[in-house]
Amino acid sequence: MPISPSSSAQEARKNVASRLRELRKEAGLTVVELAGRCGWHHAKTSRIENAKTPPSPMDIRRWCSACRAENRADDLIAASRDAESMYMEWQRQVRQGLRQLQDSYVKLYRSTHLFRVYSPTLVPGLLQTEGYAQAVLSTNAQLLDVPNDAEQAAAARLERSQIIHEPGRRFVMLIEEAVLYYQLGDGDAMAAQLGYLLTAGALPAVSLGIIPRATPARALWPQELFHVYDDSLVSVELLSAQVNITQPSEVELYLKAFERLRGMAVYGADARALILQAIEALQ
Structure with missing residues (x-):
């Protein structure tokens, strides 16, 4: 369905x-x-x-x-x-630039204990390095035709992401293997990002799963990028808008989808091997 x-x-x-x-x-x-x-x-x-x-x-x-x-x-x-x-249309949210949007998430992050993120296209924001984040945000600013404050917005995103080092929270991140090969920014920025995934994936509070491209008979096809905050809010990122879902039956559907995706992912040494292969492909 x-x-x-x-x-x-x-x-x-x-x-x-x-x-x-x-x-x-x-x-x-x-x-x-x-x-x-x-x-x-x-x-x-x-x-x-x-x-x-x-x-x-x-x-x-x-x-x-x-x-x-x-x-x-x-x-x-x-x-x-x-x-x-x-x-919430992105165009409305970022009229004054992208920095303000980054800051608007702080309260939600502070009130969340379990973060679940699935991304088929990008490294999740919580795991982005400055160069990678700046490339993503700059591209968004150009697409939406809004003030390009990507440098300041990227700094705000990294500051907000320090929450992964604080006790009392868990972060379950899933990405498709293709994310490792979508180069955003220059080669150095992409190499730094992939290198950071090796480090971030080893953090005690972080579970980083990668769904291999060669997964046979997938249990679920790739979905849109979505975040689940605890068990009460799902935030879906579309090209034109952010959709916030609170209806319990729909939240449950996303949780079910997340578990199916999680079951296809590899972790630990197998995930590190996929990241290292992507780093080698940059050279």
Whole structure:
């Protein structure tokens, strides 16, 4: 069954829309009557009720006022904000540059005890070296056409990554073997990154698994890059957006997928051998 990374966000939007529709009906108002009280076209009411257009906080306050349910506004605004935070376009998140985005993760990292990361394309951010991180972030800035503060953002990413050396946390990282061969930055930066994987993979709190390219009869095909924070939040990285999933059934699906991927990976000496082969291929 394919994983749908946006369904949690859409379900949350539908829930807000449904609650607003119920308010209107409880007030005995038609779509047209509510629109008249709110001062907008009735088509907007329909779009909001069908979860086609997310309501602004002011829209919700007007809606609740029209239904004489002002006391419901704050809860609905909070629910709407939560729904919209599930699907966060990169373009919106990095308008002021990439450094700010890196800093925004600090609180989440501090509150997490078990990190699970699967990446089919990149070395996970927690294991990136400065040169590699700068190459990744600079490419992102160019793609998104935002201020290129990759040097400062990379420094912030490395500072945040020091959490892997702190006690009380575990880090389970899975990458596809192909990640070792996707060269980002110059040869020296890639060699330094691969060398660091040899070191980081030996840290007591880190489990680094590599899924070999030659794995026969894979239990699961390569998935999108995703992070699991404890057992409560999954963050999926798409080309255009970050999807945050909290719906328990979907979180469970990602955990199931992670375990299947983990079962195909090699660790320890076998993982080191794959990294050393990739280093040799650079020369």
